[in-house]
Amino acid sequence: MAQVRLEHITKVFGEGDAAVTAVDDVSIQIDDRDFMILLGPSGCGKSTLLRIVAGLEAPTRGEVFIGEKNVNDVIPKLRDVAMVFQSYALYPHKTVQANIEFPLKARGESKADRSAKAKIAAESLGLGTYLDRKPGQLSGGQRQRVALARAIVRQPAVFCMDEPLSNLDAKLRGETRAELVDLHRRLEATILYVTHDQVEAMTMGTRVAVMDRGQLQQIGTPQQVYAKPETVFVARFIGTPPMNVMPLGLFERSEVLVGVRPEHLRVVSDSGVAATVRMVEQLGHETLVICDASGTRVVVRQDADAVVPPVGEEIHLDAGESHRHRFDPTTERRIEA
């Protein structure tokens, strides 16, 4: 197992006017046995960064270290990295067994060794009875496990996973999340995991790196990223429904943007911000009250058993000092009190 260090990585695709900067001066350190999530919306550069670690793309600038070694000029084969693709990238003409054996075959291991190791990897993921099938005969979840088995079979230093759960249905996704966490614990592996799904990020990661438009926005544990978002982008990206970031002067008479998470807004009788209830969404375990405060949409989350104000009613909203996140309106970065 190993540490991965990215130093000032920049990746530009194309040239001249058509040049697109996919990754913009990103430095991240992924510690040994970290489950690092690269989180961000489509096109934020997270997959490009992952591909740079795997050696499928070369960075335009910057250096990649795996362990203590600079691997910029090392071909993927010699980086000791395994990759799990969103599409699983299983070889459709090979059996499950042959798929799992492939990385070992590529490394010239003997047939007996290959077969034994593939069986162990398959067993550990519950694929023991499917070894003779072709990927086309498997369900999405089973294919996904074959892809995982193919990755773990050669015990790589680093696992790169590119949205491996996004082709699964919601129920299976939930189950597989737990399995991946368990796998991480069992293998004591360093995992670099790309997703746009904040639930995956919050539940699986030991640390989360949030990216937007090629830039690293914040890196920290899921709790840190949730509790103390460093930028307006992170504040709005993490949390469902997202944080209410109020325009200048609405919540406080100051020159800062104020953000409050929906669960931290309280309905009060007179102080705070005046708002009109526009809609009430009953979700069973909670209720979302969607209000309009001088043209700004504000979402309040309440317990299911709370008394909900009716639509059209004028209410006042307030939040405790410790729940107010303040951001600089020009840089959109967090201001610590």
Next chain:
Amino acid sequence: MRRKWRELPIAAGMLAPSAVVLGVFVVYPLVRAVQLGHLRCDATGKRCREGGWGQYIDVFRSNEFQHALANTARLALMTVPIGLALGVGLAVLADKQLRGIGFFRTVFASTVATSVAVASLVWFVLLQPEVGVLPDLLHGLIPSLKHPGLLRDPGTALPAVALSSIWASLGFTFIVITAALQGIPRELYESALVDGAGGWMRFTNVTLPMLGPTLLFTSVVLTTRAFQAYGEIALLTGGGPDPERPTQTVPYLIYGQNSLVKNDIGLKSSAAVLLFFVLLVLALVQFRGLDKRVHYAR
């Protein structure tokens, strides 16, 4: 039930155009050829008499037909594997994101727009000992290029025809395989790359198996073409050189200028019908035999 019959005229009307085309250009000629196949005609080709169905067996067993069939098979054995290998090779070479690769793709694909007649003339001129460029350049390596010339040497005439034929088909093979290559998901290659497979291993473990259905299709088409090759033989060798006539293939036997049976419509028809069955069996064998080894990805 009654409603079904009411729709019959409409159905018939709609089917008529295809039925007419199919009937006039496929069914009628086929039936007519089978009929003609048991006639024997005199040298003028005007007067014919019944030869009986046994004529098919006689023709099949005849030295001429067997000789022509062997030549045809030889031609196929030369053109199909080499044509496929070259097509795959060029397509893989051109399947790269390089500057100016479009130019090479166009060049490689260009023979698809070249008729057999043009291709044959090009090769005829190239291989002519008197005027051709190749004999002047390469006669040190291959003396028969100059004396008597590849097309006039019984040992090299058929390979020379095959050369022209391969060249003429290469554009088609290249285009079909290029299209198939572009249908292979990039991730399979990337996955193989990260897993440590080198270029050759990626080719044998990803490219070739993923091309399977296309290779099967192309090999059937190329085999059929080889068994139907006529233009290049008529233009390059006329079935010769005499007396061995190593390039007299079954199609040339059927309608070549210098064919032994050139005026006997009956014998020609029966050879044509036999060729049809030979091709049918070959295609079946190819599909049956190879289909099991080909993987059709979903």
